[in-house]
Amino acid sequence: MRIGFIDVTITTSYGGIQTAVWELAKSLAALGHEVFLYGGEGTIRHDTSGLAMTVRTFPYTPREKVFNLGRRFQRIWERGSMARYAKKTVAEDNLDWVILTKPFDFFWPHIMPHGSKTRFCYMSGGTSFFKFDRKLSARIDAWVACSQFNAWQIQHHFKQFAHVIYNGVDTVKFQPAANNIRQQLGIKDDHFLLVFAGRLVGWKGLDYVIKSLALLNDEKVRFLIVGDGEYLTKLQSQVKNLSLEENVIFHDPVKHEELPAFYNCGDAGIFPSVGDEAFGITIAEAMACGKPVIGSYIGGIPEVIGNEGTAGLLVSPGHPERIADAISQLIENKDKRLTMGHNARQRIEDLYTWKHSAQRLLKALGK
Known part of the structure; x- marks a missing residue:
């Protein structure tokens, strides 16, 4: 045709x-x-x-x-x-x-x-x-x-x-691979790194992740935000007000072909939308890189991650306590985290190419 x-x-x-x-x-x-x-x-x-x-x-x-x-x-x-x-x-x-x-x-x-x-x-x-x-x-x-x-x-x-x-996801482009992004950003091996990539707008819910980091009060947790948008200044102010400058790293947007390296440098992806995300390609791309993900129980996100808790964790939108709990679960059980990452990759290969x-x-x- x-x-x-x-x-x-x-x-x-x-x-x-x-x-x-x-x-x-x-x-x-x-x-x-x-x-x-x-x-x-x-x-x-x-x-x-x-x-x-x-x-x-x-x-x-x-x-x-x-x-x-x-x-x-x-x-x-x-x-x-x-x-x-x-x-x-x-x-x-x-x-x-x-x-x-x-x-x-x-x-x-x-x-x-x-x-x-x-x-x-x-x-x-x-x-x-x-x-x-x-x-x-x-x-x-x-x-x-x-x-x-x-x-x-x-x-x-x-x-x-x-x-x-x-x-879908390009599973050749987005796949597990080693890189040196962590070293370039000054993130140590024993740090737990959460990664988000996308437009910085209010409904993406990133302010709730920052609030959850304040609740955790864990000096070894890092949150990498890759992107730009109208909400950037507000997020930067929030980080400063909560004294989380060491925990949150803001990075300029990168080309689509560069995104796999940023997902692969992290321990988990996090996508805490408070708006009705119809699908969430960025979530699926992080999963294709073999990363467990934390996402909101809203819109089409549960269809991407799955409700079973085998490839990622779903949290109530707009609740920093729930996000903090999900982060803690991934930090405390490395074997579970690695298994979820493997399952995340498999889920994308089976359903979402x-x-x-x-x-x-x-x-x-x-x-």
Whole structure:
């Protein structure tokens, strides 16, 4: 089949959705399909050597330059501005399916030429809903979600049944491996290192981890935060106020291909979201590196980690006491920690690779 992905951001920024599109596209191409990626004019590219993939970029108006009538309005305008230049090419590429990643792009089926054979699938990774999106969704032919929780969100809002394909992990890139990151950061062998990587926004719940470190009062616990965002200054102030400068290490964002080394330098991953995370690719990536993880019992996170306590520990969101208890469990039982890390890697290999995702998507498309 000829399959296209349309998202202005896939060639202009990094993030979970962008990673999902590139990795899923590569897996589809590896399965023998011809894949097209349509994004905004930008420099971001992933390695697609040897695969039947075509990347096309088009001019667009960045949301920051759109009159502020609300963030959703700005994002719709941004995507519509690209469509103005891209629609002729998309039509001429004569695709069998187009995958849309946001409801903001639901206008695409309505602007295709009359008689076009192209069908449209919405691949959900969250809840970017807006007024009138239900009406625009009438021409979406297939619905897929990244978790059972996310499928419920789609059912609740759009009254549509979404096939669950789950996100995946590149298990070749993300795998256990030795490195010297700990030494570079000045972290001793007898320190217990927790690692988080991602955007620093309030709903990620990192302030609760910092509070839990104050409760633990263990000078050998370290918390490495890799990322940037609007919450950085607040987190830094919190660390200073609690006198945890020796315990918490802030690190600039790194490229996606550099992330495995940072997960591998730690003893456990920690992802204490207080918002409805639809899946949690970063959690799965840490698990693929053979690390036990601590995550919140919210959204799709339990589906990634599992409820059995064999690959990681689930805690109530927003409760530093529960986080402190989970950290203590991992510190006190090294054998259990190592076994959980092994199980975490196995769980990802068995359930959450991009090949799995691609095969589930094809099934949802009736192929």
